[in-house]
Amino acid sequence: MAKLLFFGRLSDAAGRASETLALPKDACTAHELLNLIKSREPALGAALDHPSVRIAVNQRLASSRDVTLSDADEIAFLPPMSGG
Amino acid sequence: MAKLLFFGRLSDAAGRASETLALPKDACTAHELLNLIKSREPALGAALDHPSVRIAVNQRLASSRDVTLSDADEIAFLPPMSGG
Amino acid sequence: MVIVQAESFDAGAKINAFMQGRTDAGACVSFTGVVRDETQSARVAELALDHYPGFTEAALEKLVARARTQWSVGDILLIHRVGPMRPGDTIVLVAVAATHRDEAFEAARFLVDALKTDAPIWKKETAPDGSVRWIEPPAELSAQG
Amino acid sequence: MVIVQAESFDAGAKINAFMQGRTDAGACVSFTGVVRDETQSARVAELALDHYPGFTEAALEKLVARARTQWSVGDILLIHRVGPMRPGDTIVLVAVAATHRDEAFEAARFLVDALKTDAPIWKKETAPDGSVRWIEPPAELSAQG
Numbered sequence A, B: 001m002a003k004l005l006f007f008g009r010l011s012d013a014a015g016r017a018s019e020t021l022a023l024p025k026d027a028c029t030a031h032e033l034l035n036l037i038k039s040r041e042p043a044l045g046a047a048l049d050h051p052s053v054r055i056a057v058n059q060r061l062a063s064s065r066d067v068t069l070s071d072a073d074e075i076a077f078l079p080p081m082s083g084g
Numbered sequence C, D: 001m002v003i004v005q006a007e008s009f010d011a012g013a014k015i016n017a018f019m020q021g022r023t024d025a026g027a028c029v030s031f032t033g034v035v036r037d038e039t040q041s042a043r044v045a046e047l048a049l050d051h052y053p054g055f056t057e058a059a060l061e062k063l064v065a066r067a068r069t070q071w072s073v074g075d076i077l078l079i080h081r082v083g084p085m086r087p088g089d090t091i092v093l094v095a096v097a098a099t100h101r102d103e104a105f106e107a108a109r110f111l112v113d114a115l116k117t118d119a120p121i122w123k124k125e126t127a128p129d130g131s132v133r134w135i136e137p138p139a140e141l142s143a144q145g
Helices: A009-014 A030-040 A042-048 B009-014 B030-040 B042-048 C011-019 C055-070 C101-118 C139-144 D011-019 D055-070 D101-118 D139-144
Strands: A002-006 A018-021 A054-057 A074-078 B002-006 B018-021 B054-057 B074-078 C002-005 C027-034 C046-051 C075-081 C083-085 C090-098 C121-126 C132-135 D002-005 D027-034 D046-051 D075-081 D083-085 D090-098 D121-126 D132-135
Touching: A002 A009, A009 A042, A009 C132, A030 A042, B002 B009, B009 B042, B009 D132, B030 B042, C002 C055, C011 C027, C011 C075, C011 C090, C011 D011, C011 D027, C027 C101, C027 D011, C027 D101, C046 C075, C055 C075, C055 C101, C075 C101, C090 C101, C101 D027, C101 D101, D002 D055, D011 D027, D011 D075, D011 D090, D027 D101, D046 D075, D055 D075, D055 D101, D075 D101, D090 D101
Parallel strands: A002 A074, B002 B074, C002 C075, D002 D075
Antiparallel strands: A002 A018, A054 A074, B002 B018, B054 B074, C027 C090, C027 D027, C046 C083, C046 C121, C075 C090, C121 C132, D027 D090, D046 D083, D046 D121, D075 D090, D121 D132
16 A cells, blocks of 8 residues: 655645555556546546646655656655745 | 043053043144143054044044044044954 | 754744854854744734655755855754744744854855745645635746746 | 843843744844854953943944844844953844844844944953953954044
């Protein structure tokens, strides 16, 4: 199971700050994960797939939606930061 | 009697921080006062008359040694400031 | 040192402890950010900061390391509060100790500016009427990210 | 507010008191100057500051007034110690409260720089061997005065 984390307004959009989820297949891409979420929760999927949202995998920023995900990954969705 | 104040290294040069002194005449200039001091204490007079030393009369900076002094004035000799 | 914490803290005491015993550093520049009761003419009743534990600290450590590379400073302290806060609360403290004031000012200024753009922190304002809004940078800025 | 005093003071407590209850000012930039135990590779056992009571305060008030004219800042606190001090002692505190950090940083920076050149204060360093020297600015600087 992968762990998803939603920050900032995305946690409001999701109605939760985190969830565990079975990836559609092992070694899927973030793109495929987003498609799975869109099929289940279209509004949340659209919010997560916005170009301003960055994805971090195991606390490292991914450079694109082509990043490969596997079970036990921690996948974080980061909207634009407000700054400190 | 006028009051003289010596600051910074000038108080070390004078061996005192202040003194009261009868001006050579009423309405004398700072220049004349410096000449009086030079005649009494040549080393102190030279230190006070250095171009880097500014004179304040009653807590206001004088623009030149031609400033007129009178009895009851507070005359301060200010060497270059170290800054805060 | 970077500290991210939910607890309120005493900025003055932190600055004093930071400077304690530093006879080698003549200058300390500190920045204290306080929650305002009004931003962009909207009243604020509560400000809540969301952060990503681990990731946020690492990002702040990176900013501090960059400042230490760029300026000759003795030490840097960065404390950031997260979670719910009220107007008047101290939200962030940046303190830089240096032998010379120039470097202390420049490093502190860099860090405060960098926090604004690069800190993985998300702010939610709650108005006195209970309405909430997430603060995001203007579109030009977020496009760079 | 300008305070010139011989007594030591608690910089952190002063900063806290200065910021207390300011829900309108989001930023406080403070500068703390500490007596160093070495200047220009000379060891310092004691630093003594001479000042001209009344005249010095008036000059500092003028600098603060100039900063307030030039930048939109909420309030300024300037505390300067005079008399004998030891390494590690806080010699000066400048704190600027402002709604925005830019102005707080710039006004604080201006004041700290202005103190260096325009404060009517004379510093005498005593070395561990008892020898003393008065600190004066380089000739170019003093010639401007």
